[in-house]
Amino acid sequence: MREIQYREAIREAIIEEMDRDRKVFLIGEDVGVYGGAFKAYKGLLDKYGPDRVINTPISETAIIGAGIGAALTGYRPIVEIMFIDFAALAMDQIANQAAKIHFMSGGRLNVPLVIRTQGGVGKGLATQHSQSLEAWFYHIPGLKVVMPATSYDVKGLLKTAIRDNSPVMFIEHKMTYPVKGAVPEEEYTIPFGKADIKRKGEDITIFAYSNMVLKSIEAAEELEREGISCEVVDPRTIVPLDIDEVINSVKKTGRLIIVSEACRRGSVASDISARVTERVFEYLKAPVKIVAGLDTPIPYNSTLEWASIPQKSDIIKAVKELLEEIL
């Protein structure tokens, strides 16, 4: 199968959906001539024109608001927020408006809105351009939250997001854009709430999403050479969450490590740990272990930056520690 970059997979998904449905349009800062800060929209302005690729001033709250209003009145906008950190500028529109309108109206109004954004550490962009803020959105009823790790997943999930009638936070990772992965030529979509076993294994379950899936796979490959078999489970969407797939894996392995780049305090990882422990405590041979980002702002210096989030070596160390522990 052909291999394409993550950013190319995004572009393909958008082209397919914009060709399929006239109601889909793009709106955001520097999405026009510039092609998006991470170049996912390269050439789209020429292809679709300024009526469907709408370049905006720097006004996050108004851009999301406009997206909501257009969604309420018949369009399916894809709003780009350049860095997830900037979603803070539009939190009322995301959390109080987009997320709640369907419910508040007793189901009579729909907000088919995709908010495409990206987060994560790795480019030396420091505190206000590197955060992993998915927990903010995970916490808000009414939002769906997608965190694709691979080219295949990002394409199939983005197409599903565009067709969904609820607002979707589509959170990419800045380190994954150039990564290549297998993507079929023919059209496909990936349903929300369906986890993917990225790697089969027997001894331990590693639950990870977004870029941490790639690091977990690397760790699992290295551990395999030492005779340790890791199963890597990627939920792909954290809302809705395919908890059953995690549970099934834990029932088999009896051990769970949750890997996440976000700060640990109040994290998605903590919630997954609680949910799994509630459901299958009796299957656990050792306590659930969380390998997460430190509870610190993201620093600039590259040594400090890398120290602030989990690395392959941290995952390997955690796996070995957990295999030694007996409950």
Place this chain on the structure above:
Amino acid sequence: MGNDLKAKKLYITIDGYRMEDKFSGLDDSIKIEMLRKMYQIRHFEDETEQFIIRGMIHGTCHLYTGEEATAVGAIYAINDDDYITSTHRGHGHCIAKGADLNIMMAELLGKRTGCCKGKGGSMHIADVDSGNLGANGVVGGGIGIATGAALTCKMKKSGKIVICFFGDGAANQGIFHSSINIASIWDLPIIYLCENNVYGMSTPVKEAFNIEKISDRKCAYGIEGLTIDGNNLVEVFNTVSHFSGECRAGRGPVLIESLTYRWRGHSKSDAQVYRTREEIRQWVERGPIERYKKILIGGEILTEKEDKDLEKEVAVQLDKATKFAMESPFPEPSEVEDDVYA
């Protein structure tokens, strides 16, 4: 000859803008219909106030009493299929846009038959069928949404426009600035209608702004704007008629400041320590319904008796709405997780 006379247009000037006096050309039936709407709002709010006093409103309510001319004058100046966004003080907009009084009242009482199945309440009343995209619990929360609806109107070339209602308080929120700016650069067909009712909760406008008129902010966006007497239905109607035409012709957004006054407290828990009885009395004397009624009776469009009969009819209608709401069932606890996702 009669036709020639009818075709002759009258012009008026409001805050420096010369415009056609479209009100004078309206059929009498429409002029009376607008009075009926104002009465509906007044009586709806009076009934709601009674529910509040009797402890039957579970949460809070923000009454529109005293501001009726702005909602009715503005909404009668646009088409039925145009959009509006509303505010936390939204009952008036909702009624003027054509919502059913029964399901509105049921919503306030948290009933399953309410327009939002009892899940929205007073602050989140929306009525899709009449083009009301929703009230809003956040001050300024609807300004971006209205702007997006106007983007739809432009992209679809539907000829529709949007009225975005918001209060003086919302004019100091960031989204006011960012939204009007994008509406201006994109020439969106939207009327930003600021209901300046003198107080943002307890804070007087004169303490929250250092400008003479909120509409002066038009300069910052390169758009038209003016300040009008929001308690004069005729002035509101003519202004919005004129600028809705401008919007439909693609001449971009406008900022209208409508000067009015809320007769009741901010919400049900407001002791109103920030204003005097005398101040309220002066505004009540200049009340919008009272002034409009005089115009109709003075113009021999309506007799005193017809006016009294009209108000009685509205009172009966409200009794029915109240009865419908009281007799409707509450939702079941099992319905709580419905409608989180579409």
